[in-house]
Amino acid sequence: MLSVPRLYEKMYARILETALTGGFLKRKIFFWARGVAERWANEKLAGREPGGMLARQYAIAQKLVFSKLKARTGGRLRYFVSGGAPLSPEINKFFYAAGLVILEGYGLTETSPVIAVNTPEDFRIGTVGKPIDGIEIKIALDGEILTRGPHVMKGYYNKPEATREAINPDGWFHTGDIGVLRESFLAITDRKKDIIVTAGGKNIAPQPLENKVKTNKYVAQAVMLGDKRKFPSMLIVPNFDQLEKWAMKRNIIWTDRAQLLRMPTIQAKMEKEVNKELAGAAHFEIPKKIGLLEHDFSIERGELTPTQKVKRRVIDKQYKQLIDSLYEEAERTGVTDQHAIA
Structure with missing residues (x-):
């Protein structure tokens, strides 16, 4: 499957x-x-x-x-x-x-589409497996994954400039993904364009942090933001089935989800859950402010690709008012990159 x-x-x-x-x-x-x-x-x-x-x-x-x-x-x-x-x-x-094995693989449309995949014989969690036969992979100096072989496209139709940017003269295709090779197993860190660089110059790969947060039972979706900002923030779509049960047990009364998410008790609860999942992260990687959303990200609104990848720039633009308010509140309350969420 x-x-x-x-x-x-x-x-x-x-x-x-x-x-x-x-x-x-x-x-x-x-x-x-x-x-x-x-x-x-x-x-x-x-x-x-x-x-x-x-x-x-x-x-x-x-x-x-x-x-x-x-x-x-x-x-x-x-x-x-x-x-x-x-x-x-x-x-x-x-x-x-x-006893249910998930074989994770990796590739792009431009690479026909598989580059690497775990197999029942060669399997390592946290990686997308070894390159398939006939495919070369190397990691560029900036960490980008490059690949070469018969699987790479000839070029973008009628787009010679884009083709030259994607494939260098030696035939290496630039995937746009950051990764590492571990004993021939390829591990993806993040999309190159998604790396967050804070105002203090710290580089943050958001996807591993988002994945950790999404294992929490109170979290449905999570997106980290903060490029060129003093510190990272995170937008969270709660798992409302779990959150509403938690609220009802504490006799919290609300009329709609928007009202529920505005409650300080709920905000503190979600911040605590996020902080718990990121306990082992570096200090500068921990989001200092959390924004709560009452609906899932969707393909229809252009926030997700058909394969459920987050379009970070779209979300940054779509929820700009909420995101700006998080940083404005941080300024008023004196939260800086030296402070973590409570």
């Missing part, structure tokens, strides 16, 4: 929601099984075969929990394939631990 990461993100969120809304025993079993599966996955990914007590516990975890998850996907699925946008390593590892 082939899909973009958004499907796996939604599946992951639904699995967690089902576990958390179950009874005490159901939750206990799920998180025990998840812990066992995590240890099992660590052994397998390190090239070791789990044995002894861990192997027996994993067999029980499969029977009690993960067999049901496999049944929900049809019961005969060999593996998923993910492409079109980066997949969160945390989500990939969860499915791998459950």
